[in-house]
Amino acid sequence: MSLNNASQDLADFIQASPTPFHAAQSLAERLRAAGYQQLDERDEWVLDDDGRYFVLRNQSSLIAFSLGQLETLQSAGLRMIGAHTDSPCLRVKPQPERNRHGLWQLGVEVYGGALLAPWFDRDLSLAGRVTCRDGSGQLHNLLIDFKRPIAIIPSLAIHLNRDVNSGFAVNAQTDLPPVLAHSIEPGRDLRALLASEVTTQYPEREPMQVLDYELSFYDTQPPAVLGLDNDFLAAARLDNLLSCHAGLTALLNSDADQACLLVCTDHEEVGSSSACGADGPFLEDVLKRLLPDEIERIRAIQRSVLVSADNAHAIHPNYADRHDGNHGPQLNAGPVIKINSNQRYATTSETAALFRHLCQQVDVPVQSFVVRSDMGCGSTIGPITSSRLGVRTVDIGAPTFAMHSIRELAGCRDVEYLITVLTAFCNCSEV
Structure with missing residues (x-):
């Protein structure tokens, strides 16, 4: 090769x-x-x-x-x-839904020893495993991947944090929940969203109820060979x-x-x-x-x-x-x-x-x-x-x-x- x-x-x-x-x-x-x-x-x-x-x-x-x-x-x-x-990544919590100031967010848990600062202002998607139940009561483990950008963790403007370039300690509980949508639509539910995505990604299967999941946010920017002489791979x-x-x-x-x-x-x-x-x-x-x-x-x-x-x-x-x-x-x-x-x-x-x-x-x-x-x-x-x-x-x-x-x-x-x-x-x- x-x-x-x-x-x-x-x-x-x-x-x-x-x-x-x-x-x-x-x-x-x-x-x-x-x-x-x-x-x-x-x-x-x-x-x-x-x-x-x-x-x-x-x-x-x-x-x-x-x-x-x-x-x-x-x-x-x-x-x-x-x-x-x-x-290392950001994993979605079991009951993650947050409706704050007109925006719908998901609570996340830091998995592993992640460098947290680079997660801000990235086009994020969501992927992982969902465990579903079909109409007959059978359980199924299915992999899903939204692929498209559906979330972002916006930085706080420097005007509101003048000392940010002198050092910024990221609070994993309060600073990291990504923004996914306006919360105008009442009662948004992650499991319902996942069930809809399962139907989209597995059209041959009957509609199923999502019981649980292991989901991670990830950056949608694809890998790239870069450098003047194409020396490096960023991913x-x-x-x-x-x-x-x-x-x-x-x-x-x-x-x-x-x-x-x-x-x-x-x-x-x-x-x-x-x-x-x-x-x-x-x-x-x-x-x-x-x-x-x-x-x-x-x-x-x-x-x-x-x-x-x-x-x-x-x-x-x-x-x-x-x-x-x-x-x-x-x-x-x-x-x-x-x-x-x-x-x-x-x-x-x-x-x-x-x-x-x-x-x-x-x-x-x-x-x-x-x-x-x-x-x-x-x-x-x-x-x-x-x-x-x-x-x-x-x-x-x-x-x-x-x-x-x-x-x-x-x-x-x-x-x-x-x-x-x-x-x-x-x-x-x-x-």
């Missing part, structure tokens, strides 16, 4: 994935198109050598795997790539759909000789502690079904390696002092190995060396990141998965600016670099 094609394909993936539910659906659609067979955790699994499969949990987390030959799985283990489907949810896309592309590009697995889980931005998160049993449950014998499973895991892929902080030219002087990754200079002696990242010297070796083999530049010693360090699914499974792990990621903003920035060359090295990892028979 060429540089331009890689960035455009990532942009298309992001545009189709405004929520974790849509991201998992996008992954599943691409896997089906490549011949992967969907499994159901409630069924008995009969897996073939050379089989290619995927399984969804909660419609927001996905595991896909290509088995290769059974003896290869047992003798060489799995090449695993981990990422997450969720991103929402680069953290961490960039890694989901790179892992999926690597899996599909691999030669399928080596057993490979892609795990993309929800709820990383809020700690991963859920039935479908990295701190839940999803991956372990799947591995138990791939390798039912406990001893053989332990042996295979000890021959395996996990690449935990999650974006890294590139050195910002206006804030270079926020980085350690010797560890300032640059955009378009290759994937970043993330290291923390306090185990916020799971990288070891062994796994870092393996990743560097792979990068050298495919002529991909590689960088390192260590947080300043006087600053706190974020974390990833790497330490969680490594500690639950006992699998060797390296934490890496594409360098980005504005992480957790409504619009983030990455280097176009880094998209291709990450796909290239992850494909080499999937094809690596000895680690």
Whole structure:
């Protein structure tokens, strides 16, 4: 895949994935198109050598795997790539309706560690999962996406807040409810609006009652390649759909000789502690079904390696002092190995060396990141998965600016670099 094609394909993936539910659906659609067979955790699994499969949990987390030959799985283990489907955002509350001063608003809850200031004055839409009941009393989980701009969070004019440019603390309760409409029409009800949208998006289905929902606001501005030399990709949810896309592309590009697995889980931005998160049993449950014998499973895991892929902080030219002087990754200079002696990242010297070796083999530049010693360090699914499974792990990621903003920035060359090295990892028979 060429540089331009890689960035455009990532942009298309992001545009189709405004929520974790849509991201998992996008992954599943691409896997089906490549011949992967969907499994159901409630069924008995009969897996073939050379089989290619995927399984969804909660419609927001996905595991896909290509088995290769059974003896290869047992003798060489799995090449695993981990990422997450969720991103910081604004989630709609259960009883969100607000009618204030002639305007209809929805109350929101901040999901994850979002940069809040960039959410103001954006053209917002709404997407997510709704749970409905049909006329016979059956429940259905359906994904919806309004797609068009239906909301905005207007800034307060500088005339009414003269000190705003000296610092503005956003109050998540009072400052963030988006404006959707005039409240001239009495008794506006979100569930009725959602029911109407379900009928529009699923015309083949009978009208249904919306019982509950998990909805997120998102920016409708599409991804864009920008810069004088088209060096950069600006988009929402680069953290961490960039890694989901790179892992999926690597899996599909691999030669399928080596057993490979892609795990993309929800709820990383809020700690991963859920039935479908990295701190839940999803991956372990799947591995138990791939390798039912406990001893053989332990042996295979000890021959395996996990690449935990999650974006890294590139050195910002206006804030270079926020980085350690010797560890300032640059955009378009290759994937970043993330290291923390306090185990916020799971990288070891062994796994870092393996990743560097792979990068050298495919002529991909590689960088390192260590947080300043006087600053706190974020974390990833790497330490969680490594500690639950006992699998060797390296934490890496594409360098980005504005992480957790409504619009983030990455280097176009880094998209291709990450796909290239992850494909080499999937094809690596000895680690």
